[in-house]
Amino acid sequence: MISFGTRLHHAMAERGQLCVGIDPHAALLSAWGLGDDLAGLETFSRTVVEALADRVAVLKPQAAFFERFGSKGVAVLERTVAEARAAGALVVMDAKRGDIGSTMAAYAEAFLTPDSPLFSDALTVSPYLGFGSLQPAVDLAREHGCGLFALALTSNPEGFEVQRATGPDGVSVAQQVLNRLAAENAGAQPLGSFGAVVGATLADAGADLAINGPLLAPGVGAQGATMADLPRVFGASVPAVVPSVSRDVLKHGPSVTGLREAAQRFVDDVRAVTLG
Numbered sequence: 001m002i003s004f005g006t007r008l009h010h011a012m013a014e015r016g017q018l019c020v021g022i023d024p025h026a027a028l029l030s031a032w033g034l035g036d037d038l039a040g041l042e043t044f045s046r047t048v049v050e051a052l053a054d055r056v057a058v059l060k061p062q063a064a065f066f067e068r069f070g071s072k073g074v075a076v077l078e079r080t081v082a083e084a085r086a087a088g089a090l091v092v093m094d095a096k097r098g099d100i101g102s103t104m105a106a107y108a109e110a111f112l113t114p115d116s117p118l119f120s121d122a123l124t125v126s127p128y129l130g131f132g133s134l135q136p137a138v139d140l141a142r143e144h145g146c147g148l149f150a151l152a153l154t155s156n157p158e159g160f161e162v163q164r165a166t167g168p169d170g171v172s173v174a175q176q177v178l179n180r181l182a183a184e185n186a187g188a189q190p191l192g193s194f195g196a197v198v199g200a201t202l203a204d205a206g207a208d209l210a211i212n213g214p215l216l217a218p219g220v221g222a223q224g225a226t227m228a229d230l231p232r233v234f235g236a237s238v239p240a241v242v243p244s245v246s247r248d249v250l251k252h253g254p255s256v257t258g259l260r261e262a263a264q265r266f267v268d269d270v271r272a273v274t275l276g
Ligand SMILES: O=C(O)c1cc(=O)[nH]c(=O)n1[C@@H]1O[C@H](COP(=O)(O)O)[C@@H](O)[C@H]1O
Pocket: 021, 023, 062, 094, 124, 153, 154, 155, 156, 197, 198, 199, 218, 219, 220, 221, 222, 223, 244, 245, 246, 247, 248
């Protein structure tokens, strides 16, 4: 079995460093001329997959935008994940799960077990019940060649008060999360499967990001960051960064060409940063 980290490493080498978020906001559905309803959700998701799943390294459906339509919305999410994976994209399920270990095991089963209807290549998780509470997800991800992205330094300004808080040893909460991820990734080649979420919007990371795993970087586009910000935030870790853009790509739909060109511009921008 090939690990998620290895698959991601190769996908980024072949397709470029980019994750596009599938976030069917009501405002986007309307801008695409679709209803804010199940049919609109289905058309929107299918169009994004058709446009991008065969060329972008990672697609990241945001579960909440599907869940707001109830079980039928979740059924659309299931199809979206399956079709995106079948077309060659790695799918990171953005569901930000986190709970006590025994419940975490059920979340992990839902997203990281191959015969689950929502099986994804990786899952976003919240480590704020203690990193150890994520252990069932770590174990299941390892067993099935999947990955996790743990929230370390999120892109929103409110994250600061929790994530930069320091313990008696002077180590920040975020750094402790990063250290635990680094331990999970120890020895992995070419890249570990246990990633961190670090916003591209940060003034600076203020933490050691060398976790030998991927760094999912939301915040580019609608939240104000650009690819030119990556070296400032990520320094020598830029090669491990998966910048994530949702609205700033999605606003170019429903034109398939428009979506593809927007994604390609971001891929080119990252390449310019990594080469320059
Ligand atoms: O885990 C995430 O993906 C995430 C973490 C974070 O710190 N900030 C953040 O914006 N996100 C997600 O990334 C996406 C950003 O969307 P845009 O601002 O439209 O590009 C949303 O789906 C957010 O839920």
